Amino acid sequence: KAGVTQTPRYLIKTRGQQVTLSCSPISGHRSVSWYQQTPGQGLQFLFEYFSETQRNKGNFPGRFSGRQFSNSRSEMNVSTLELGDSALYLCASSFWTAGMNTEAFFGQGTRLTVV
Amino acid sequence: LAKTTQPISMDSYEGQEVNITCSHNNIATNDYITWYQQFPSQGPRFIIQGYKTKVTNEVASLFIPADRKSSTLSLPRVSLSDTAVYYCLVGDGAAGNKLTFGGGTRVLVKP
Numbered sequence: 489k490a491g492v493t494q495t496p497r498y499l500i501k502t503r504g505q506q507v508t509l510s511c512s513p514i515s516g517h518r519s520v521s522w523y524q525q526t527p528g529q530g531l532q533f534l535f536e537y538f539s540e541t542q543r544n545k546g547n548f549p550g551r552f553s554g555r556q557f558s559n560s561r562s563e564m565n566v567s568t569l570e571l572g573d574s575a576l577y578l579c580a581s582s583f584w585t586a587g588m589n590t591e592a593f594f595g596q597g598t599r600l601t602v603v
Numbered sequence: 604l605a606k607t608t609q610p611i612s613m614d615s616y617e618g619q620e621v622n623i624t625c626s627h628n629n630i631a632t633n634d635y636i637t638w639y640q641q642f643p644s645q646g647p648r649f650i651i652q653g654y655k656t657k658v659t660n661e662v663a664s665l666f667i668p669a670d671r672k673s674s675t676l677s678l679p680r681v682s683l684s685d686t687a688v689y690y691c692l693v694g695d696g697a698a699g700n701k702l703t704f705g706g707g708t709r710v711l712v713k714p
Contacts, residue, residue, distance in 0.1 A: 533703065580700065
């Protein structure tokens, strides 16, 4: 079956602009999580959506937001971009069930460069 | 969330066995131990998960002692393509899929 698909793969934006990244999870997966990876901070959790509701949120400013649609596809938005937002943004989907620690499947990521 | 500690880097040679130990002294009763592998510019990939004793799959083994305060990922007969960063994670997933990654262990396999 198809894996997690993230679009676009690469993006260059200017400071102050906003950006929207897209993630299509594996069919049947209702949990979608987003992560930011930078050389300095490593892999950091942004937020998780489950059945169109944000269920968990990491420690990021309000400029970072997301949403999930009824088909489980998810988007994340970063407004007023800063140079420090340059990173690899990763999306992960899973077939989450209460009480289980399920495997997360990651996409290839979107490489965002802010200039 | 239980904090994990693992070596920053390890070197090995093709054909050898690589063992990476992760410390998680504050692991909770419901926590599982999960290992992910990441290649440059790619998303992490699930390798193995366990709760106690030993778990083995087609790519790795996971050894967990009775006190569960540490775990060891064992990669048998590594090849150059096993060069990657390996992350040890601890959690119960009860509140959802919020994975907390530490610094990981950078494994370099040499010819």
